[in-house]
Amino acid sequence: MSEPILSIRGLTKTYKGGTRALDSVDLDIRPGEIFALLGPNGAGKTTLIGAVCGLVRPTAGTITAFGQDLSRDWRSARARIGLVPQELATDMFETVWRAIAYSQGLFGKPYNAARLEEILKSLSLWDKKDAQIRALSGGMKRRVLIAKALAHEPELLFLDEPTAGVDVELRKDMWQQIAALKQRGVTIILTTHYIEEAEEMADRVGIIQGGRILMVDEKAAMMERLGTTEAVIDLAAPLAVLPSEIAAFPVELGEGGTRLIYRGGNGQGGGRAQVAQLTQALTRANIGYTSLDIHDSSLEDIFVGLLGEKEAA
């Protein structure tokens, strides 16, 4: 396996007043991947990004980017990192063009109008290049922030809630932009509240809560390991007990014996195959049913389940 592009060890941040936003976080990011960091509000996502990007001073721990210690070689590392912040923080009176040209220069790159034009065109901002940022819609402003972050051609890009407050159409448009960046070899770390977003784009997912990483895994592996299938079968007549042909399946009776509930499988199709076997077994046992509803668990179900378990523990 290739060396991680970003390696975090024992990262801890305790704010004044004692709030521990990060608690001994260990995390490795692989080159070229899209990594989604999921967590509820106040979980430490933005603090984690801030610590890597130089906005937050860590209390303890080490951060290595591109094989360089960020506390020592911060100049060369930061020149290769881009950040799209959560807040729509832009110079409202500046034009789009000047704003991204400034970002290009600030990160030490020579003025490259062709590159800026390419970025603006890819983000559908070209016709707005001479507009003051204050005249743009919220979605357009967020695109400007992305354009600013791309102006110095970063190899590692942080997107902190990139589609917050963006309508569904624009959100899907942005997903395409992010996928295009990945195609160009940019490693992307995104935080999001939209689990659908992580499900759609991420190669790997990390779940953070209370400043601790609860789990990091390939999205597919996580779905397979923690995903389940739930089937609800409404029976034609109530059952008092489960017949032996059915009892071997992971099922239970509900609604006064009129409903059979199956929970099992692996979230990758195994459950559905078993539900098909279950319906055959019901037929063999002469048990009639009026409806069947099957639902595979989503990343959101896994996320909510994990956080629920953690809170209950």
Place this chain on the structure above:
Amino acid sequence: MHFNFRSAYAIYRREMARAFRTAFQSILAPVLTTSLYFVVFGSVIGARMEPVAGVPYGAFIIPGLLMLTLLGETTSNASFGIYMPRFTGTIYELLSAPVGVAETLTGFVGAAATKGLILAAIILGTATLFVDYQIKYPLLAVVYIMLVAASFALFGFILGIWADSFEKLGIIPVLILTPLTFLGGTFYSIRDLPAPWDAVALANPIAFLVSGLRYSFYGTSDVPIAVSLGLTLGFLAACVIVITIIFRTGWRLRE
């Protein structure tokens, strides 16, 4: 030591663009105010005043008025330049960029000092419309104005980092710098004050600055020029040290 010229230039250019975008506030307003001083004190009242230290009164007040505008505007420009990104949140970009204290200061303070010099040139040009004057040591005057502009731009930068409200941002220029400049010999020679007020007036550091600039104009001063230059350089060095400590510790910049 590593220095990223492109980053420093990007900051400088943006700050200069901001000044030209707000030209009325940055340039025209102080020029108008200073012109009014020249009309009232230079032409109208000055015509009836005795020369001070051999210099006609209208010409005598030029260095003081220049200092008054230079200190106020340079401090305000630099403080506003760094306070606004903190206030709006756009400072995230500066903090995440590969720039250190040297590039940041060159950009922000260089721009504030440049604006101060442009303003000084415009004010001196405006003064020629109202009073006759000649600068005895023009090179010294330019160096001194640059030194004062850079020092107070650094001071303004510190102020912009310290301030956590617009009110605090305005307190120092309005409540401290302006009164001290007025009382620092802008309109009179400290030597003419009766004892013990002549000695008390020298407790005001701005008096040394006004005196130094006046020396470069007319070769006459309340305190030796070396003392004025030394004080200005000392102030500049102190500001650089404070800003370096701020960047090292991240005070009010990084959480």
